[in-house]
Amino acid sequence: xxxxxxxxxxxxxxxxxxxxxxxxxxxxxxxxxxxxxxxxxxxxxxxxxxxxxxxxxxxxxxxxxxxxxxxxxxxxxxxxxxxxxxxxxxxxxxxxxxxxxxxxxxxxxxxxxxxxxxxxxxxxxxxxxxxxxxxxxxxxxxxxxxxxxxxxxxxxxxxxxxxxxxxxxxxxxx
Numbered sequence: 090x091x092x093x094x095x096x097x098x099x100x101x102x103x104x105x106x107x108x109x110x111x112x113x114x115x116x117x118x119x120x121x122x123x124x125x126x127x128x129x130x131x132x133x134x135x136x137x138x139x140x141x142x143x144x145x146x147x148x149x150x151x152x153x154x155x156x157x158x159x160x161x162x163x164x165x166x167x168x169x170x171x172x173x174x175x176x177x178x179x180x181x182x183x184x185x186x187x188x189x190x191x192x193x194x195x196x197x198x199x200x201x202x203x204x205x206x207x208x209x210x211x212x213x214x215x216x217x218x219x220x221x222x223x224x225x226x227x228x229x230x231x232x233x234x235x236x237x238x239x240x241x242x243x244x245x246x247x248x249x250x251x252x253x254x255x256x257x258x259x260x261x262x263x
Contacts, residue, residue, distance in 0.1 A: 090151065093154045123149050127175070147178075
């Protein structure tokens, strides 16, 4: 969000009307595209609807900026609540009751979180994976040419209890 740079500039602002319009626009977008969802969704999540396949991602950057720029105390509290609910969801208040990011080598590593996932940081000289990566955690296929890109296969085979032959079946080995 490039307008955030202009809104928080330490330099003299020569166009106060433009700044006022930017603030109003950011606040309006934060409500319409993110924060208002926390009052209507059963999950109480505030993330926007433009996440594609990555349903575990947490996109609330408009709400973060709006919380910082609003001068209205009630609006500030509204944005804060939406941010807290979104953070709660990522930290375990979700259908898996699971932290929705890698937690190796962090203070959360003893909690219910993603221990292993396909991500960078697996061989970077420190134990575990880079903390804070959000795994896919969906069953929608995105690239069935690779095993990791075809979660529906993994789901079907794990439900049928045939995971012992998973690699052979996926690679079509006899």
